[in-house]
Amino acid sequence: MTLPIADTAIDADYLKQQLGRLLGIASPTGYTDEIVWEVCRELDRLGYAYELTRRGAIRAHTKGGSPNSARAVVAHLDTLGAQVKRIKQNGRLEVVPIGHWSARFAEGARCTVFGEACAWRGTILPLKASGHTFNEEVDTQPVGWRHVELRIDAHVEDAEAVRALGVDIGDIVAIDPQPEFLDNGYIVSRHLDDKAGVAVMLAAMEAAARARLKPDVDVFWLFTIAEEVGSGASSVLVPDVASMVTIDNGTTAPGQNSSEFGVTIAMADQTGPFDWHLTRKLVRLAREHGVPFQKDVFRYYRSDSASALESGADIRTALLTFGIDASHGYERIHMNALTSLARLVLLYAASPVEIERDLKPMAGVEGFTHQNQAASPAQE
Template sequence: MTRVPIDSHYLKHILVALLNIPSPSGYTDQIVHFVGQELQKLGIAHNVTRRGAIRATLKGRMRDTLDRAVTVHLDTLGAMVRRVKPNGRLAIASVGTWSSRFAEGGRVTIYADSGPIRGTVLPLKSSGHAYGEAVDTQPAGWDHVELRVDDEGQQPGETIKTDIQVGDFVAFDALPEISDAGFINARHLDDKAGVAILLTVAKALKEEKIDIPIDCHLIFTIFEEVGSGASAAVYGDVTEMVVIDHAPVAPNQNATEFHAVVCMMDQTGPFDYHLSRKLLALGRENGIDLIKDVFRFYRSDSASAIEAGNDTRTALLGFGLDGSHGYERTHLSSLIAVADLIALYVQSAPTFSRDKDTLASLNGFPHQPDREVIQIET
């Protein structure tokens, strides 16, 4: 295996470009086109499902054998217009699972049939000069925020004239900022940082003309934030899959913003024992900053792939992310560590050659460590 150079300039450039393309779940066509065009520039063959998931392929030297996949998601959190209020402002519902407290103050675009319209999400009591101390006692929740629209036809006291309708999508500005120290602040780093990592790895492998053993599918899903992401584009030919997603950083977590993180279990259960330990071994052998963690309130594309009936080994590799599903921050070193490990994984031999068969005998099936079995004489 070759430790390929990771182009950090390209990684940052493509990440900012991705962040500046709105893509809440259900409104992802634009980013699908962007990623497809980027894959075309890199000379990577790809197809698109009916709804827009992308399945690209890096060809391996072994034919008619088992395949692997690396999966990321293009969709982000967002909102949808729930009601046009008498005062001209909008009640909104969340797209994806996130707290309204992180929506407050967000600049947004409403995608009306007549074209995009700008606005700001505010708490119902948004001015201390008007409401006094009541601004500090208002509950948090989507029923306690509203969207102020930058439109003269939606000012209070006038007849409301608007093209905005119930069901229009609302996308929140990402506002990316990368510091000289390597910190990256933005909304929607989950999972556009993962997408940038995967494209950067693909670019490195192509430019270095790396020979990989088996076909590796690069899968970009579009409904992860609402739970059904990898139920499409992962087929029976994929025997093992590594998902790249964020690793939440918090006082009760092991993850940091500076490491690659192997998640051993999330709320849907443990990840594959052998594939997870393979990633850990690759990290140790190649000096990659790598740690383990368990996420109790988290699910990923792995869950939707398994729930769709795929008998696929799955593992989760995360970049450390502080303030997930809110005002997010990571560090370039974490992204590069994940990229290094993914590039090595793609070059590695299949975890188990017997996995090429949907059903096989017990011969060659792996063992997990066990305590010594005591034979009892009879």
């Protein structure tokens, strides 16, 4: 497949700059307004038309030759975090997680507590934090959210003093990302899931704008704000979208085929297989244009694709990932995966429609797809 945009280079410096900027903005699920503003400012700079849902999910638009059988690319702006569950009489805060992550990675985390009109710095600590006091109990105490507490960096000795600061039950806690960009291409930080995916999408959009991409069909670039709690892309799609590619992390761990290099194309996650035709189209694009890739299947994973399907969208979905080590903890990725992924996203946006029947949401059997049923001669 020859595409006019195939040789358009991804600006790696731009991608890295955007990732650094995004990591500097606190955006746990439920506290995403400011990162929405930041992305909208960047879309304005790139010249993209866009609109927002009531709560702030963003739908940007590249106009194509036809609005029918449109395609979408999606990444999420929200991250993991925590929320104040209880103010203890000793002035410490009990917290519960926003999203699914282990308290093991919360222990020792620097953070900010956002009240209605204030922000206070603090640290999440195990209940028994001092070896000089608790000796070996520091190592033998259980791990879990009931076994940590948040210490505010202010003079508070009781619950009343905490409330006097403006801190209350339900306040949002943002965990410091602590990013490091290393000279060898590695990036270590919290919240690379999915701010790295957002940076990838912005880099693909920057390249598309620079190349003045004129796709065959409309392309919608979606930025969701509640993926970490499961609702993600459930309310930002338009009816004309026929296929959607999600950008998110792919776990590099024993038993997984993901890699911190190249693109990891997910064939299935815990919600089931991704669309047979769309995933194989992405594989073909990667092969034909020399984008390094591998395939993987994820057992304990769901993404914006799942929320779109569960909301009733009749669309083809796929998942493209950057390999990430220690997901939902102190995460590590490599620039090679991010630039490879941005290239493949750009190629997908520019690629022609292959299933003409998808131009209509409902149609007869004529033009419906086929899947191979016959064994090859060597297998018979």
